[in-house]
Amino acid sequence: MSRKQYISHELIVMSFGVLTVVNAVDVKWATRVQDVFTVAKLLALVLIIITGFVQLGRGKYEHFLSPFENTNADVGSIALAFYQGLFAYNGWNYLNYVIEELQDPYKNLPRASWISISIVTSVYVLTNIAYFTTVSPAEMLASSAVAVTFAERLYGMFWWIMPIFVALSTFGGVNGILFTTARLFFAGSREGHMPEVLSYVQVHRMTPAPAVIFMGMTSLIYLCSTDMYALINYVAFVNWLAVGLAVGALLYFRYTRPDMKRPIKVGLVWPIIYCAFSVFLVIVPLYASPFETGMGCLIIATGIPIYFIFVKWQKKPVAFLRFMNKVNRGIQKALLVVPEENKTQ
Template identity: 40%
Template structure:
């Protein structure tokens, strides 16, 4: 952020390298080190598994390009929230931010933190699973540490993102290079009859896509901080194309390496596929993969906090959350109240946290709102063609991604409906119940005003303006 004659504004500190790092660094988290066995288990064959990973990369790329147009037509931070606010209206936007804060972003951060903790403590417990209490304490420590860093300095958070991205890419490159060498030595035996045993149920493909797309989650990170991006009309689409292409290529090659070293059965039975790969290939040096996976998740968690805090910040600025969350620290110039709030919610979700449930329900909820966002882009293309568009995509792209989003929402419940998805849907629409009294009719304004003044003085924060 920066100060001007009007007040505090978001400072444009993120360039093209930082933009690529935030997208790729958030995408490359714990997923590629854990999800391959779940994708393989869901679809049943190496060939179908690789098709899922390639398709997930294509969906992420198309979605990212559509978001790049949205980010240049509506050059404000906040991602889906601000796009829904400008296209679908205040009620739908509030439903999103209510679900985002209470479920989506907190669940995402918690899942990544748990993955980080599992890998970080694993070397101290060889041959046996670490105590869950220790894992959750380590996850809580990571959440608090990275929240503190993001409160102290946006520049430091960006540096962490770049450094951890380098570590991630080096670790994945090691897996790829060793996999290529092993492929020449062992041959392609594990890839013979590649599609034999494929599960053809719709639900199987839906769950496989959920697990694969969890590893690609973060393709929309830069849209949450558009106001902090230098020359967004150029750097936003450029960063999207470079970052997602890099990640997709790495993911495909890493999966080939996993399948070269391990049989499909070994991969499915693994609790942490990267560690199993490391133990088989590196022997006593297998702990390196635990360290790399932990650092990977750490960087992804940092990117999640950086972008997630911005959504609270923008929603509060638009009157959809308490006013204190729209303020910035007067000296450090970071949205610290929004980051503190996000941290508290993530720590609460961590208490009963379960990684598998988090992935499935997060993905179901996320793609529900992505579908609304892609519909908003179609609306702008058809109804508002006169709006300036420094970057545009053919109309067929949002149509294709919208169809994919609808499939991803419906796929897990077509073959075998589960009551949990009904609960999630009801929770999403319960945002309307909260909106009517507290946002529309503004109940308890005096109490909130007094609390805002107290917190403003205590946290040393002041209102921030848009930076367009």
């Protein structure tokens, strides 16, 4: 590992540590951090978009004349390209993980989904148009941070503001993932699919501290790889397989239980299109990129022991239960966490 990679890994570990503490200590702190860094990200994108319009006004549109030149039309490459491109939109489904903390979810969940997806899509498309006024497709592929390359060419001595904005955006993205995905572990534990202690909450702060800390620690495993694009392919395969199956289950229940009460309901055409697209993004990469998809399958397989231990295995030996109780008590004392109160009482 080079010195540069070592320093970057240290910064990543420090960032995860700080954000894990923030999310474990206070929900308000976490949401305020998210608000601040989201605003910083939007400011950077608005600056890029305005600069792009100025460039278009100057006649800088040569990179739009042959946008598909030297394009690889192979179906497998297109599927992997979707993995890379759609990763920028990853997070659209995270609101479902925190639905218990959402006020009036039947009304606000659909509203938040449509508003956020519309804003993000518009801003990202305009941002990429701005990039192409200055950066060629080949240069964009070669750049490790397109926003920084864009700033270096247009902002002169003030180019350094863009790396800061990129860092703030990344910091905010990690905070959002910690905040939402920890709730997924929390809910899974509450249903008996993961260790019981992950469903405990901090007695003073009322935060799912064990789930947040578990999420922060497991995220550091990905530091074992330095290839960001390979990681995206690993995770994207798992993500599209899981979400595709979930949407497929929605279609199944719409067919088998048509009279079930559904406070939130969409037209069938959308889940059908989504399922078809998910099948494409799961099946094609199996042939085009077997190693990455194989790694994705291994990631899924890591959940098999967890399933058999905590769900399938009902008659656990007394020694195992005694050990788990000791672990739970130790974590309870260390973090001051307790089981969540039963809302039906």
